[in-house]
Amino acid sequence: xxxxxxxxxxxxxxxxxxxxxxxxxxxxxxxxxxxxxxxxxxxxxxxxxxxxxxxxxxxxxxxxxxxxxxxxxxxxxxxxxxxxxxxxxxxxxxxxxxxxxxxxxxxxxxxxxxxxxxxxxxxxxxxxxxxxxxxxxxxxxxxxxxxxxxxxxxxxxxxxxxxxxxxxxxxxxxxxxxxxxxxxxxxxxxxxxxxxx
Amino acid sequence: xxxxxxxxxxxxxxxxxxxxxxxxxxxxxxxxxxxxxxxxxxxxxxxxxxxxxxxxxxxxxxxxxxxxxxxxxxxxxxxxxxxxxxxxxxxxxxxxxxxxxxxxxxxxxxxxxxxxxxxxxxxxxxxxxxxxxxxxxxxxxxxxxxxxxxxxxxxxxxxxxxxxxxxxxxxxxxxxxxxxxxxxxxxxxxxxxxxxxxxxxxxxxxxxxxxxxxxxxxxxxxxxxxxxxxxxxxxxxxxxxxxxxxxxxxxxxxxxxxxxxxx
Numbered sequence: 001x002x003x004x005x006x007x008x009x010x011x012x013x014x015x016x017x018x019x020x021x022x023x024x025x026x027x028x029x030x031x032x033x034x035x036x037x038x039x040x041x042x043x044x045x046x047x048x049x050x051x052x053x054x055x056x057x058x059x060x061x062x063x064x065x066x067x068x069x070x071x072x073x074x075x076x077x078x079x080x081x082x083x084x085x086x087x088x089x090x091x092x093x094x095x096x097x098x099x100x101x102x103x104x105x106x107x108x109x110x111x112x113x114x115x116x117x118x119x120x121x122x123x124x125x126x127x128x129x130x131x132x133x134x135x136x137x138x139x140x141x142x143x144x145x146x147x148x149x150x151x152x153x154x155x156x157x158x159x160x161x162x163x164x165x166x167x168x169x170x171x172x173x174x175x176x177x178x179x180x181x182x183x184x185x186x187x188x189x190x191x192x193x194x195x196x197x
Numbered sequence: 198x199x200x201x202x203x204x205x206x207x208x209x210x211x212x213x214x215x216x217x218x219x220x221x222x223x224x225x226x227x228x229x230x231x232x233x234x235x236x237x238x239x240x241x242x243x244x245x246x247x248x249x250x251x252x253x254x255x256x257x258x259x260x261x262x263x264x265x266x267x268x269x270x271x272x273x274x275x276x277x278x279x280x281x282x283x284x285x286x287x288x289x290x291x292x293x294x295x296x297x298x299x300x301x302x303x304x305x306x307x308x309x310x311x312x313x314x315x316x317x318x319x320x321x322x323x324x325x326x327x328x329x330x331x332x333x334x335x336x337x338x339x340x341x342x343x344x345x346x347x348x349x350x351x352x353x354x355x356x357x358x359x360x361x362x363x364x365x366x367x368x369x370x371x372x373x374x375x376x377x378x379x380x381x382x383x384x385x386x387x388x389x390x391x392x393x394x395x396x397x398x399x400x401x402x403x404x405x406x407x408x409x410x411x412x413x414x415x416x417x418x419x420x421x422x423x424x425x426x427x428x429x430x431x432x433x434x435x436x437x438x439x440x441x442x443x444x445x446x447x448x449x450x451x452x453x454x455x456x457x458x459x460x
Contacts, residue, residue, distance in 0.1 A: 017265060022257040035264050042268035115249040116256060123253075137215075138250040139257075144217065163211045170246050 012058035013045055019059075020066055023140040027070055027131075029124065037073065041066045060149035063140055067132060067150055074128075115173065122172050130165035133158055199225040206236050210243050313373045314402035315424075315433075319417040321372065322390035322435040325381055332366035332381060342367045342380060346393070350376040354393045354430045357453040358382060359446045362389055389446065390435040398424045398431040412447050414440060423447035427454050 020041060024034035044065050123131055129151070136142045136150060144162075148155045199221055201209070206229045212218050213226045230237050325331065334345050339356040342364060346353035349369040358364055362382035369378055375396045382389040392398065401424065404413040412425045421443040424433040432450065436443055 014269065017268060021260050021264070022254050025257045026253055031258055031260070035260055038260070038264065039267055112249070112252070115245075116252055119246070119249045119253070134250075135253075139254045141254075144215075159212065159217070163208070166211055166243070166246065166250075169250075170242055173246055173249075174242065 009058060013042075013062060016059055016062040019140045020062060023063070023135050024066060024070070026120070026123070026135050026139050029120070033073075037066065037069055040069045044069065059142065060146040063136060063142060063146070063150045064152075115177075118173060118176055119169065122169055126165055126168070130161050130168075133161040134165045134169075137162060201225050201229050203229075203233060203236050206230070206233070207239055210236075210240055214243060214247055315415050315417050315422045315435075316403060317372055318390070318392055318398075318401075318433055319420050319422060319435055321370070321379075322388070322392075323418070323420070325368065325379065325390060326388040331368070333368045335366040337364045339364055346378040346380075350378045350393075352393075352395060352430060353378065354427060354432060355454050356380060357450065359389065359449055361385075387438065388436065389438075391450070392433040392435070394431050394433070395429065396431065397426055398433040399426055401433075408444065410448065410451070412444065412451065414444065416440070425451050427451060 017038070021034060021038050024037040024041075025031060028034050028037060041062065045062060123134065126134065132151060133147055136147045137144075142150065144155050144158050147158045151158065201222075206226050209218060209222060209226050213223060216223075218226065230240050333349070334342065336342055336345075339358055343353045343356040345367055346356075346369070356364070359382065362384040365381040365383050365388075367378065367380050369376065371377065372392075372394075373396070375394055378393045380391040380393075382391065399411075399413050403417055403422070404415040404424070406414040408414065410425070412423055415422045420435055420437050421440050422433065422435050423443050423446075424431065425447065426432075432454070434443060434447055434450070436446070438446070
């Protein structure tokens with residue numbers, strides 16, 4: 001590989017550090033585990049750097065290694081109970097609730113704090129396929145195409161996984177917000193009246 | 198203008214948020230949201246959740262300071278340029294490695310074939326002088342020894358006992374992968390080893406002098422060595438006599454051998 005191209009690849013690999021670490025943290029929920037995951041990811045990346053064809057491939061390639069290392073670690077932790085959330089069944093079982101009206105939020109700051117805590121918990125309940133797609137997009141900043149390369153599936157599958165995951169999150173967070181009294185629900189009929197007026 | 202139902206719009210809201218819709222669909226969703234409070238409420242809630250998702254990135258605690266160094270370490274130990282080149286050109290590296298191995302093997306073989314010196318014969322003769330029992334043939338009959346050598350190694354020089362020396366016996370062996378015949382002579386407790394070979398013994402390393410008659414002389418481990426080529430046979434004498442005495446013996450043996458060839 002020519003020297004300049006090699007330098008560009010090295011630079012590209014190192015530029016992924018922040019996104020990889022933050023994604024690893026959200027995947028593991030633990031700083032020490034996230035650091036181990038990132039270190040192992042880089043170790044494997046440096047070992048097999050010759051497989052790369054160009055700087056454009058770097059980000060999905062690095063996230064693919066991260067995903068492989070993460071799955072390997074999950075397999076090693078055989079005692080870890082597998083959490084299975086059947087999103088479709090959950091969504092189908094209850095009628096789609098009317099989402100809260102954001103303008104009714106009592107305290108914006110309160111909502112954000114509670115939401116940020118609750119959304120982390122909610123994400124851990126997602127199946128691995130949906131969770132990985134969601135975190136690669138929301139934290140890793142990957143595009144649909146890059147996620148499809150990382151997860152080795154068609155873009156359409158990525159879009160449907162993201163749609164399912166986010167729909168479930170919205171559903172779950174809406175119920176949570178109402179339950180905690182963060183949001184005063186306004187009926188849709190009232191809103192319609194206001195709109196007509 | 199494209200008109201979308203509420204169900205269609207709500208299924209497209211994620212892609213609309215991610216700017217994943219084409220122009221026509223994007224416009225249709227936007228127009229629907231402007232008109233439909235149900236879908237607008239869905240949209241606002243979606244944006245709320247998306248904002249929370251976006252904060253997932255920011256709210257991660259910083260890694261330990263040394264992590265960045267740990268992941269960078271291998272780059273500080275970049276392979277030397279030659280190794281990097283060989284890694285990048287795997288096939289070429291294979292060819293180069295094979296060529297190197299062959300070259301080294303060739304050098305070793307060449308050294309074994311041409312690198313032998315007179316020391317090998319000096320040590321062999323010393324061993325034979327100390328233990329004549331290891332001779333294959335014990336005889337004082339030079340003609341018998343000549344015939345025996347012909348049978349054992351396929352050739353022989355005309356065997357004549359040098360002045361005052363008496364034949365003790367003969368032996369065949371392989372030295373430097375060549376068939377070599379040995380005739381051992383004795384005179385007043387002094388031993389003379391006479392080697393004959395098809396390969397040119399004058400090509401051995403260790404000779405330091407050559408006479409006008411083409412006899413090469415050398416000294417090794419306190420013994421004198423003389424060698425010369427006679428037709429397709431080469432001869433080498435080893436003894437603990439003086440250099441001059443050996444040269445005289447070598448001239449005598451070489452002369453008698455050439456006389457035999459003429460006869």
